[in-house]
Amino acid sequence: MHVLVVHNRYSSAQPSGENRVVDEEVGLLRAAGHRVDVFERRSDDIAARSLPGKVAVPLLVPWNPSVRSDLADRLRTSRPDVVHVHNVFPLLSPSVLAACADAGVPAVATLHNYSQICPPGTLRRDGRLCTECVGSAVPLPAVRHGCYRNSRLATVPLAVSLLVNRRRWWSGVERFFCISTAQRDLLVASGMPPERLAVKHNFVPDPGACRSDAGEHLLFLGRLAEAKGVRLLMTAWDEIAAGGGVGVPLVLAGAGPLEQEVTAWAAGRDDVRYVGLYDPAQCREAVGRAVAVVAPSMALETFGLVVAEAMAAGVPAVAAGHGAFVELVEEGVTGLLHRPGDPVSLASRIRRIAAEPARNREMGRAARRRYEQGFSPAVGLERLVEGYRTAIAVRSGGGDSATPAGNTHAGSRRGSRAGRDGGRR
Structure with missing residues (x-):
C-alpha cells in the first residue's frame, strides 16, 4: 500500500506525544513493507520567517491556498492509495482536504484531541472542564473567553477555522480514527457523523523487557x-x-x-x-x-x-x-x-x-x-491498515459508508478486498 502522511509538526521546544505517534506509525508501516511518504510543515520554521510572514500565519490557519496547490500537485504525481492526515495547525490548514478531493485520493484522519468541537482542542478553560462550544454552530464562547493562549485574538483563527471547515472535515474524510472509545462517544454526542468515526488506539513499541522486581x-x-x-x-x-x-x-x-x-x-x-x-x-x-x-x-x-x-x-x-x-x-x-x-x-x-x-x-x-x-505494534499495524482499506473501499464504491465505525475490525474486513483492488488504480 502507498500512504501519504500529512502532518504539521509541533514545536521541538516541548516534547510532543503526537509527533511521536506519527513517527512511530510511519516506521511501523515502512517496516511492514508499505511505501510511506510524508508531506509536512514544521512550527519551528515560523521563527525564521520575516515579520510580515509571521503576521500572516494566523490568516492561514483557516485556509492555506498554497498548501492546497502544493499537496494537490504532489498527489497527482505520486498517486498514493490513501492520505493520512494528522495535525494541520497552524501551517497546513484544512485546505489539505480540498487537495485530496482535487486529486481523487481518499483521506483518513487521526483525531489526537478535541479540535473538531473545541477551538483549542482541550475542552478546558480556567482549569476545569468546558463544553460551551460543543454542539454550537458558532464557537463564540471560545473567543469570548480567549481559550487559546488566554488570548481572544489568538483564538479567533481557530474559531473561524472550526466554523467554516466543520462540514468540509465531516464530508472530506472517509474515516476518522478516534484514539479511545471515550473520545468517540463524546464526539458522537456532539454531532459528528458516527459512521465515519472508528476507534483505533495508539500503539506503543515493545520495550523488549518487563519489570522484574517490585520497582524503586x-x-x-x-x-x-x-x-x-x-x-x-x-x-x-x-x-x-x-x-x-x-x-x-x-x-x-x-x-x-x-x-x-x-x-x-x-x-x-x-x-x-x-x-x-x-x-x-x-x-x-x-x-x-x-x-x-x-x-x-x-x-x-x-x-x-x-x-x-x-x-x-x-x-x-x-x-x-x-x-x-x-x-x-x-x-x-x-x-x-x-x-x-x-x-x-x-x-x-x-x-x-x-x-x-x-x-x-x-x-x-x-x-x-x-x-x-x-496496544502492541502488531495490533496497531493491523488496525491501521484495515482502516486504510475501509476508506479506499468506501471511496471506490466497494464499501458502505454507513458501516458502524465503532468497531474498526467489522467495517474494515468487509472492505479489505475492495481496498486491495482500489490500491492498484
Missing part, C-alpha cells in the same frame, strides 16, 4: 502543566509524606510551565526527585524501574501514552478515573483509578499500590497482557 520509585512522566495534574500530585504527595511516606521516592520527569514551581517544591527533599526532561531511552528505563506510573490528569485525555508504555513494561498505573484512562486501566486489575481532581483519593491509591508488592506484581503482569492484546 513512583513515576510522573509528562508535561509539567496544571492540566496534567502536577499540582494535584504535589498536594497528594505532601499528604503521603506527612503520614510517613511509602518507602520509595517520587520521580518527576518532564518540562513545562510549572517547571520552576516543581523544582522549588522538590528542592532539598529526599522523597522527591525532579530529573528534568528525559530522552526516549531514559523514559523507557525510568518506566521499567517504577513501582507504578502516576497519571493524575485533570483533562479528559483522548488516550494516555504513558499508561500504555507502563503496560508494555509490565508496570501498573495510578490514573484519574475519567476520559480514556477508564478503558486503559482496569480498576484493581491493571492499575488503580482515583477520583479526578481529588488529592485525598490520589494519595490513597498511591499508598495502596506501593504497600502491596505481590498484588503490584500481579497487576503488572495483567497490564502486560492487556498491552499485548490491545
Whole structure:
C-alpha cells in the first residue's frame, strides 16, 4: 500500500506525544513493507520567517491556498492509495482536504484531541472542564473567553477555522480514527457523523523487557502543566509524606510551565526527585524501574501514552478515573483509578499500590497482557491498515459508508478486498 502522511509538526521546544505517534506509525508501516511518504510543515520554521510572514500565519490557519496547490500537485504525481492526515495547525490548514478531493485520493484522519468541537482542542478553560462550544454552530464562547493562549485574538483563527471547515472535515474524510472509545462517544454526542468515526488506539513499541522486581520509585512522566495534574500530585504527595511516606521516592520527569514551581517544591527533599526532561531511552528505563506510573490528569485525555508504555513494561498505573484512562486501566486489575481532581483519593491509591508488592506484581503482569492484546505494534499495524482499506473501499464504491465505525475490525474486513483492488488504480 502507498500512504501519504500529512502532518504539521509541533514545536521541538516541548516534547510532543503526537509527533511521536506519527513517527512511530510511519516506521511501523515502512517496516511492514508499505511505501510511506510524508508531506509536512514544521512550527519551528515560523521563527525564521520575516515579520510580515509571521503576521500572516494566523490568516492561514483557516485556509492555506498554497498548501492546497502544493499537496494537490504532489498527489497527482505520486498517486498514493490513501492520505493520512494528522495535525494541520497552524501551517497546513484544512485546505489539505480540498487537495485530496482535487486529486481523487481518499483521506483518513487521526483525531489526537478535541479540535473538531473545541477551538483549542482541550475542552478546558480556567482549569476545569468546558463544553460551551460543543454542539454550537458558532464557537463564540471560545473567543469570548480567549481559550487559546488566554488570548481572544489568538483564538479567533481557530474559531473561524472550526466554523467554516466543520462540514468540509465531516464530508472530506472517509474515516476518522478516534484514539479511545471515550473520545468517540463524546464526539458522537456532539454531532459528528458516527459512521465515519472508528476507534483505533495508539500503539506503543515493545520495550523488549518487563519489570522484574517490585520497582524503586513512583513515576510522573509528562508535561509539567496544571492540566496534567502536577499540582494535584504535589498536594497528594505532601499528604503521603506527612503520614510517613511509602518507602520509595517520587520521580518527576518532564518540562513545562510549572517547571520552576516543581523544582522549588522538590528542592532539598529526599522523597522527591525532579530529573528534568528525559530522552526516549531514559523514559523507557525510568518506566521499567517504577513501582507504578502516576497519571493524575485533570483533562479528559483522548488516550494516555504513558499508561500504555507502563503496560508494555509490565508496570501498573495510578490514573484519574475519567476520559480514556477508564478503558486503559482496569480498576484493581491493571492499575488503580482515583477520583479526578481529588488529592485525598490520589494519595490513597498511591499508598495502596506501593504497600502491596505481590498484588503490584500481579497487576503488572495483567497490564502486560492487556498491552499485548490491545496496544502492541502488531495490533496497531493491523488496525491501521484495515482502516486504510475501509476508506479506499468506501471511496471506490466497494464499501458502505454507513458501516458502524465503532468497531474498526467489522467495517474494515468487509472492505479489505475492495481496498486491495482500489490500491492498484
